[in-house]
Amino acid sequence: MLGKPCLLSEKTYAIIMTESQSMEGWSIIEEREVINSKKNRIREAAIKVLSLKGLEKTKVSDVVKEAGVAQGTFYLYYESKNALVPDIAEKMLLHMLKEMKGRISEEEPFRNQLKNIIEITFEITYLYRDVLGLCYSGMATTGFFQEWEQIYIPYYEWLEERIEKAQRRKDIRQDMQPSMIAKILVELMEGIAEQAYLFEGKKDKVVDYQKDLMNFSITALKCE
Structure with missing residues (x-):
C-alpha cells in the first residue's frame, strides 16, 4: 500500500x-x-x-x-595488465598533489612555495622509486602516452593557478605564460629527482640537487 x-x-x-x-x-x-x-x-x-x-x-x-x-x-x-600502468601512475601523482595542497599555502611568497614543491617532488619520487621505472617502461611499451598527459592535467592546473597569482603579486616575472612555466618546472623537478634516485642512486647528493634546482628556478623566474 x-x-x-x-x-x-x-x-x-x-x-x-x-x-x-x-x-x-x-x-x-x-x-x-x-x-x-x-x-x-x-x-x-x-x-x-x-x-x-x-x-x-x-x-x-x-x-x-x-x-x-x-x-x-x-x-x-x-581490460589488461597494461591498463594497470596509467592507474599506478595516477595514484602516485594524486598522492603528490594531495601533499602539495595540504602543505603549501597559496598566501606564502612563491619562493617559499617553490621550495616546498621541490621538496615534496623529491619525497614522492623516493617513495615510488621502485614503481616509477615500471611506469615509464610500461608507457613506452603499451603506448599510454596520451593517458599520461591526461593524468598530469590536475597537477599542471594547480601549479598554473599558483603561478598566475604569483605573477599578479609580481613575485615572479610576468613575461611568460603560466602554463608553460608550470610544465617546465614539473619536468625539471621530476627529471632531477629521478636522476638522483632512479639513475644515479646518489641519495647523499639530494640536498645539493635541491639547492641547485631552487637557485636555478628562482633565477629563471626572477623571484622576489
Missing part, C-alpha cells in the same frame, strides 16, 4: 523516512567503498608483483593471486 501509514504521527513518519533515505545513502557509499577496496587491492598487488617481475613477465593470474580476488574481478576494472 502506498502513502503514509495512518497509525503514525507526522513527526514519526518524517523520522522514519529520513532514516530510510539515510540508510539508502549509506548502502550506496558502502558499495562504492567495496568497489574501491577491491580495486585498491588489485593495484597494490600489481605494484608488488610488477616490482618483482617487471611488466613483461607479470601475468594477470600473478596479480589476482597476490590481491586475493578472482580473475574475473580483475577484468571489471582493467
Whole structure:
C-alpha cells in the first residue's frame, strides 16, 4: 500500500523516512567503498608483483593471486595488465598533489612555495622509486602516452593557478605564460629527482640537487 501509514504521527513518519533515505545513502557509499577496496587491492598487488617481475613477465593470474580476488574481478576494472600502468601512475601523482595542497599555502611568497614543491617532488619520487621505472617502461611499451598527459592535467592546473597569482603579486616575472612555466618546472623537478634516485642512486647528493634546482628556478623566474 502506498502513502503514509495512518497509525503514525507526522513527526514519526518524517523520522522514519529520513532514516530510510539515510540508510539508502549509506548502502550506496558502502558499495562504492567495496568497489574501491577491491580495486585498491588489485593495484597494490600489481605494484608488488610488477616490482618483482617487471611488466613483461607479470601475468594477470600473478596479480589476482597476490590481491586475493578472482580473475574475473580483475577484468571489471582493467581490460589488461597494461591498463594497470596509467592507474599506478595516477595514484602516485594524486598522492603528490594531495601533499602539495595540504602543505603549501597559496598566501606564502612563491619562493617559499617553490621550495616546498621541490621538496615534496623529491619525497614522492623516493617513495615510488621502485614503481616509477615500471611506469615509464610500461608507457613506452603499451603506448599510454596520451593517458599520461591526461593524468598530469590536475597537477599542471594547480601549479598554473599558483603561478598566475604569483605573477599578479609580481613575485615572479610576468613575461611568460603560466602554463608553460608550470610544465617546465614539473619536468625539471621530476627529471632531477629521478636522476638522483632512479639513475644515479646518489641519495647523499639530494640536498645539493635541491639547492641547485631552487637557485636555478628562482633565477629563471626572477623571484622576489
